[in-house]
Amino acid sequence: MSFWKRLFGQQEPTSREIAKKRLQLALTVDRTRISPHLLETLKDEIIAVISQHVDIEPDGVVVSLTQQRSEHRLVAEIPLANARRRRE
């Protein structure tokens, strides 16, 4: 990233940052043996289970893997459907 881009705060990731992200994801998949396909399956099943009890936005559900140091996490983001104040 050039000096000027840095100076004016344009947030384009460097190839170093891209490499680190890709590496972390590849290692998480290697170590946990959780494939992108399995993540899709998990997502579908999570949507099915949660929907039985709570109104959610199925299109907004994201299931992903993250790594920080040696800790790996399965993260599910599940947006709730319009939660209005109860009127009854």
Place this chain on the structure above:
Amino acid sequence: MSAKTITITSGKGGVGKTTATANLGVALALAGKRVVTIDADIGLRNLDVVMGLENRIVYDLVDVVEGQCRLRQAMIRDKRLSELYLIPAAQTRDKTAVSPQDMIRVCDQLRPDFDYILVDSPAGIERGFQNAVAPADEILIVTTPEVSAVRDADRIIGLIEAEGKDTPQLIINRFKPDMVRRGDMLGTSDVIEVLAIQLVGIVPEDEAIIISTNKGVPAALDDKALAGQAFRNIARRIMGEEVPFMSLRDTSGIFNRLVNLIKQ
């Protein structure tokens, strides 16, 4: 006295295992240690040419294992350092000609006469790798700051830990400080954070390595080569000394020159 057996491995090919083995052998011998290097890459021998000893080979590791010669007969003494030896790999056979038990037996036979046994592992995770790792007291992983090499290193670390061996230490090879600074190469901290193992050395990318391999004279013998210095530092760390990491700062760019001007 009994030798410590150190295996140099990587998973991915072409990251500098053989160069590292040759240079660490030279650097340890320069420090007065008795060293034998073993090329465990049966069928694709290369450590002999990197050390410049390819014309002296009569017997090899497979001959020793099969009892065609005595161990001493397969040991080639270095041209320059009288306490450095090489046991070359066979060129005409494959990895199955040697077993992990054979490697343990050969190393046990060498231990009383040496301070360090350095085993140069082949790439991959199959038999050749298992042979190389079997006799190891310590393991050094060589990687370059690239996604593919670091990923393979991670896999290898897992296999080594599964064998019940101590966690290996890491050498980062072909490091380009100016590219890291520009944000175009994984930095030391990135690699260490991801692999979560201890760093034993950083070797900068250095044309002296290619020139030294052309000549068959390892760069560790060259006082002026930066990579040679890096390998001599790693050898001292292996011997238990505390050696600070070389400062590999890029001072070529105009921006850095400006920063340096302001700092002064």
